[in-house]
Amino acid sequence: MSVKSRRSLLFASGALLAVAAVAVPVVVGTAAADPGAAGSGNQARIVGGNQASLADHPYAVYLTDAGGNQFCGAVIVSSTSVATAAHCAKAVAKQDIRVVAGREDKRTSEGQVLGVSKVWVGQGYTDPTQGADVAVLTVRGQFDYRPAKLPDSGDAGLYAKGTQATVLGWGRIADGGARSDYLRSGEVPVVSDSECHSAYTVYDQKTMVCAGYAEGGVDACQGDSGGPLVVGDTLIGIVSFGDGCAKAGKPGVYTRVSTYAKDIEAQAKPRLLG
Numbered sequence: 001m002s003v004k005s006r007r008s009l010l011f012a013s014g015a016l017l018a019v020a021a022v023a024v025p026v027v028v029g030t031a032a033a034d035p036g037a038a039g040s041g042n043q044a045r046i047v048g049g050n051q052a053s054l055a056d057h058p059y060a061v062y063l064t065d066a067g068g069n070q071f072c073g074a075v076i077v078s079s080t081s082v083a084t085a086a087h088c089a090k091a092v093a094k095q096d097i098r099v100v101a102g103r104e105d106k107r108t109s110e111g112q113v114l115g116v117s118k119v120w121v122g123q124g125y126t127d128p129t130q131g132a133d134v135a136v137l138t139v140r141g142q143f144d145y146r147p148a149k150l151p152d153s154g155d156a157g158l159y160a161k162g163t164q165a166t167v168l169g170w171g172r173i174a175d176g177g178a179r180s181d182y183l184r185s186g187e188v189p190v191v192s193d194s195e196c197h198s199a200y201t202v203y204d205q206k207t208m209v210c211a212g213y214a215e216g217g218v219d220a221c222q223g224d225s226g227g228p229l230v231v232g233d234t235l236i237g238i239v240s241f242g243d244g245c246a247k248a249g250k251p252g253v254y255t256r257v258s259t260y261a262k263d264i265e266a267q268a269k270p271r272l273l274g
Helices: 153-159 193-199 257-268
Strands: 010-012 015-017 060-064 070-078 081-084 098-101 112-121 135-139 164-169 184-191 208-211 228-231 234-242 252-256
Touching: 060 164, 070 098, 070 234, 070 257, 081 234, 081 257, 135 257, 153 234, 153 257, 164 234, 184 193, 193 208, 208 234, 234 257, 252 257
Parallel strands: none
Antiparallel strands: 010 015, 060 070, 060 098, 070 081, 081 135, 098 112, 112 135, 164 184, 164 228, 184 208, 208 252, 228 234, 234 252
């Protein structure tokens, strides 16, 4: 079994950029690692999903390198910050990360492109399979778009087995699939902790949550890492890793946002303008 993050590999000026956690040993297929990413023209979108609208999900954004190559997703959590996966934040130097907001179709110039001034990574993060796969990026400027809500102590029921959630991203539609120009979404049910542990021995119910169908068919994929898993407008997960994409018996694994909500909120407080 080869578990991988679901981030894209980046190609710049014809040279492959080495990206941390692209092929994480023992990790199932993280939504970030995308061997045919941006410059290669082989990146795609949510597997088994549909085209989505930023009118419904204005907090969905994506990350590019300085050359404009999309490698991960992210989610607006305040007027000045986005949450993403730690392995995405560590994939590209801070000065080269760009956050693209309000751009449903990547072929357009709509929305905003903001640089990053600060990167916070979950304490103790080493790789997606060990948990703490969460990061907050503070941008230079402010977003014009509504943030997602963070879960609170009264939202424990959102993690109950069978809860229907929505995963969003611009990643592959299948392993090796073609690149998507549009935001995509997929509806997936939350999976019980016991079922997820049966699928992944590395599963940690404190830091992770799984979502997907027993028969597979709908899932995040390469290029989607760092993107949101939401119930309504509440962020319950961040795309982290998986075994391939949409395989039967192999649900997607997400960072459990409720565990890190206070940290995210603290890091995401808008800067005071003086």
